[in-house]
Amino acid sequence: MENPEIAKSIKTGNFNTNYHDLGTADETIMFIHGSGPGVTAFANWRLSMPELSKKFRIIAPDMVGFGYTDRPEGIVYNMDTWVQQTIDLMDALGIKQTNLVGNSFGGALAVALVIKHPKRFKKVVLMGAVGVAHDITYGLDRVWGYTPSLENMKDMLDIFAYNRDLVTDELAQMRYEASIRPGFQESFSAMFPAPRQNGVDAMESDEQDIKKIPHDTLIIHGREDKVIPLSNSIRFNQLIKKSQLHVFGECGHWTQIEHKDRFINLLDNFFSE
Numbered sequence: 197m198e199n200p201e202i203a204k205s206i207k208t209g210n211f212n213t214n215y216h217d218l219g220t221a222d223e224t225i226m227f228i229h230g231s232g233p234g235v236t237a238f239a240n241w242r243l244s245m246p247e248l249s250k251k252f253r254i255i256a257p258d259m260v261g262f263g264y265t266d267r268p269e270g271i272v273y274n275m276d277t278w279v280q281q282t283i284d285l286m287d288a289l290g291i292k293q294t295n296l297v298g299n300s301f302g303g304a305l306a307v308a309l310v311i312k313h314p315k316r317f318k319k320v321v322l323m324g325a326v327g328v329a330h331d332i333t334y335g336l337d338r339v340w341g342y343t344p345s346l347e348n349m350k351d352m353l354d355i356f357a358y359n360r361d362l363v364t365d366e367l368a369q370m371r372y373e374a375s376i377r378p379g380f381q382e383s384f385s386a387m388f389p390a391p392r393q394n395g396v397d398a399m400e401s402d403e404q405d406i407k408k409i410p411h412d413t414l415i416i417h418g419r420e421d422k423v424i425p426l427s428n429s430i431r432f433n434q435l436i437k438k439s440q441l442h443v444f445g446e447c448g449h450w451t452q453i454e455h456k457d458r459f460i461n462l463l464d465n466f467f468s469e
Contacts, residue, residue, distance in 0.1 A: 201238040201374070202264050208284035211271075214264035215257035215285065216241070219249030224294040225467060226282070227256040228302030229263075230324075230449075233342040233352065233384055234374030236263035240299055243456045248463060255294070257285055259305070261383040273387045275308050275399060282309055286316065295467055297321040300424055300449065304399035307432075311405045319467060320409075323416045324424045324449050326399045328406070328431045332392055335422035335449075340388035340395060344381055346372045358420045358448040406435045413439040414466045418447030418454065 203216040216237055225248065229240035237256035245254050258265040260281050261273045271277065282305070286294065295318045298306030303325020310317050335355045342348055349372040353363040375381055388395040413436045417429035426443065433441040442462060444455050452459045 200242070201236040203238070206285065206288045208281050208288055211260065211266035211268045213257050213260070213266075213281060213285055215255060216245060217253070217255055217289075218245050219251070219253040221251060221253050223251075223467065224253045224255060224291055225463075226286075226291075226294045226296050227254060228259065228282070228296070228298045228305050229256070230300030230302055231262070231387070232300075232339055232356070232371075233344070233349070234371040234377075234380060236374065238263075239371065239374065240302075241452065244452050244460055244463070247460050251464065252295075252467060255285070255289065255291070257282070259302075261387055267379050267383050273383070275305065278305050279308050279312055283313060283316065292316070293318055295319045295321075297323070297463065298325060299323045299452065301326055301399065303327055304401070307401045307406060307409070308399075310409055310411055311401055314410065317411060320411045320413045321416065321463060321466065322413060322429070322432055323451055324418060324421055325415070325428060325432065326396060326424060327401050328403065328428050328435075329400055330396065330425055330428055332396050333423060333425060336396070336424065337392050339423060340392045341390070342375070342384070344372065344376045349375065355422050356449045357454055358418065358446055359454060362454055363450075403435060406432070407437075409436050411436075411438065412466075412469075414462065415439055415441045416451050416459070416462065417441070417443050418449060418451050419443050419445050420447060421449045423449040 205212045303322040304327035307327040350368045357363045
């Protein structure tokens, strides 16, 4: 059976990036996934990509250290590396400018990208984003401290989702199997060693730089998020001039899965304005 998580591959710097490329529209949206165990671009965005690709070209890479992108020997997993990979990917695909959606870890990366390369990006969506100062939550500490077992993965999904009915045992099985593929857990555990507060701090952008972000920004958060505190999104909303904040009630960390249709409509409206 073909693995839908493996899509196209292209050279970015000195390694190959696995990325999804859907739709043929001129207007592009780059989707950047979060940092949960066994995560891939497909796992994060599988429900959003087909619908939004009817109107936009969707690019969704596996960031290096995650998914099916190469894991080069000796690579340093940090914001600079991920920023460079994103720009290299855009250059390789001939994309001068794109809209940007960042989920959780991907939100921190989106903020770093628009600060460093403001002209390469149009509108920005931050979902349950890291990137401002906050104390690590119990939920995030558990997520980054994950050790592979099906039970632990089921516990993870309980932390991620407000309504456990939405995250099935099949999903737990899929994500667990993903987390034990060769190289996945090694890079994952190397990325966020204890004390994991350091991982949060390393993703933080300077508030003075965040204040200067000129882009139209839509900030989305689940009110019951146990992984990234809602206060992060409120802070981003206070700092970014052209920002709007949308908070979903009865929603945990996975807005794009837990409120799939509303999430897609929000993005469609925002990018079509």
